[in-house]
Amino acid sequence: MTTGPTNSLVDVAGLRVGHAHRVGGGFRTGTTVVLAQGEGAVAGVDVRGAAPGTRETELLDPRNLVERVHAVVLTGGSAFGLGAACGVMDRLADAGVGYPVAGGVVPIVPAAVIFDLGRGGTFRAVPDAALGAAAYDAASFAATPFAFAGPSGTAHPAASGSVGAGAGAVAGGLAGGVGTASEVLPDGATVAALAVVNAAGSVLDPRDATLAGARYGLPCEFDHLRPPAPEEAEAWKPADAPSFNTTIGVVATGLTLTKAQCGKLAAVAHDGLARAIRPAHTMTDGDTVFGLATCAAPAPTHDAFQDVLAAAADVFSRAVAHAVLAATGREGAPAYLDVFPSARRGQP
Structure with missing residues (x-):
C-alpha cells in the first residue's frame, strides 16, 4: 500500500x-468545505454520536430522492455554525450548480459541526455564511498558489493541523484540528479521509502515549515518531475535557458506489475513528462521517469493495493522528510534540 x-x-x-x-478578536473557529466537481458525488452518512449537529443528512438515506451532493461542509460553531453552509450554497447556486428544479437549481450541501464555542473568548464568535463562502473560494481556487496558513485566512487544501474547521479543536486535552490521509490500493483505487478531531476521548495509546491512530500508518508515514520517554508519559495529566465534543469528517473514493455503499463506507470509517480515539461516540459527542464516491472509476467487485472498506477505517485512523500531530499548541491545549518532545526521533 502507498x-x-x-x-x-x-x-x-x-x-x-x-x-x-x-x-x-474573540474568534478561534473555522470552516472546511469539500467540493465535488461536475455532477457532484454520490453520498452517504453515518451518525454515531448522541449529540450531533447536522444539516441535510436525511437526504442521504438510500430510500430518499437525491443521489448526489455538491459539497459537504464541516464547521465549528456548534449549531450556530450550520449557517456557514448557506455561504457555500449561495456560491454554488450563483455558479449554476445544484439539483435542477423549476426556475433554477438547489445545491445539496450536507453539513456537520463541532462544539468549539468560546474557545477564542467570545461565545457567539462562530462561522457564518461569509466564512463558508471563503472556504468555498479557497477550494475553488486551490490550484493556484494564493493560499496561506495564518491566524485568520485560508490554508493549503492538503493541510493538517489548526486550520479550517479544526482551528479551535481540542483532543483529549491536546490541541486538535484537521487531519487528512489517503491510500492507493493494489488495483489503483484511491481511498482518502479528512477528519476534524475535537474529542473528549484520548488520542493516545494508554500503554506508551503514542498516537493511537499512527499504528495504522503506511511505510515511512510515521517513522519520524517513537514512543515518548516514560517520564513524559507519566507526567501528562490533561486538564478536564470539555463537556461537549465531536469528531466529524469525510471518507471518499473515486470508484462508482451506490448511496447504500457510501453509507457503509462512512460506517466503517467510524471503526477507524474508534481505533484512534477512546472513548468515542459518547452521549456528548456528535461524531458524524460522510461517505463520498465521485464515480470517476468503475464500480468495484464484491471482493474489491471489501478492500475499500478496510482502507476506509485505516485512512480515518491515520487522519486523526495527522490532525493531532500537526495541530498548533495554545494555552490549555498544548501540541502533542510539546508535551512529548522525545517522541520525535533525533530528540534527546
Whole structure:
C-alpha cells in the first residue's frame, strides 16, 4: 500500500478542499468545505454520536430522492455554525450548480459541526455564511498558489493541523484540528479521509502515549515518531475535557458506489475513528462521517469493495493522528510534540 501524491483527501479525483478560519478578536473557529466537481458525488452518512449537529443528512438515506451532493461542509460553531453552509450554497447556486428544479437549481450541501464555542473568548464568535463562502473560494481556487496558513485566512487544501474547521479543536486535552490521509490500493483505487478531531476521548495509546491512530500508518508515514520517554508519559495529566465534543469528517473514493455503499463506507470509517480515539461516540459527542464516491472509476467487485472498506477505517485512523500531530499548541491545549518532545526521533 502507498499514499496518494499528497496523502490527503484531494488525492481522490474530482474532490477539492478549502479551509477558512478566524483566530483573534474573540474568534478561534473555522470552516472546511469539500467540493465535488461536475455532477457532484454520490453520498452517504453515518451518525454515531448522541449529540450531533447536522444539516441535510436525511437526504442521504438510500430510500430518499437525491443521489448526489455538491459539497459537504464541516464547521465549528456548534449549531450556530450550520449557517456557514448557506455561504457555500449561495456560491454554488450563483455558479449554476445544484439539483435542477423549476426556475433554477438547489445545491445539496450536507453539513456537520463541532462544539468549539468560546474557545477564542467570545461565545457567539462562530462561522457564518461569509466564512463558508471563503472556504468555498479557497477550494475553488486551490490550484493556484494564493493560499496561506495564518491566524485568520485560508490554508493549503492538503493541510493538517489548526486550520479550517479544526482551528479551535481540542483532543483529549491536546490541541486538535484537521487531519487528512489517503491510500492507493493494489488495483489503483484511491481511498482518502479528512477528519476534524475535537474529542473528549484520548488520542493516545494508554500503554506508551503514542498516537493511537499512527499504528495504522503506511511505510515511512510515521517513522519520524517513537514512543515518548516514560517520564513524559507519566507526567501528562490533561486538564478536564470539555463537556461537549465531536469528531466529524469525510471518507471518499473515486470508484462508482451506490448511496447504500457510501453509507457503509462512512460506517466503517467510524471503526477507524474508534481505533484512534477512546472513548468515542459518547452521549456528548456528535461524531458524524460522510461517505463520498465521485464515480470517476468503475464500480468495484464484491471482493474489491471489501478492500475499500478496510482502507476506509485505516485512512480515518491515520487522519486523526495527522490532525493531532500537526495541530498548533495554545494555552490549555498544548501540541502533542510539546508535551512529548522525545517522541520525535533525533530528540534527546
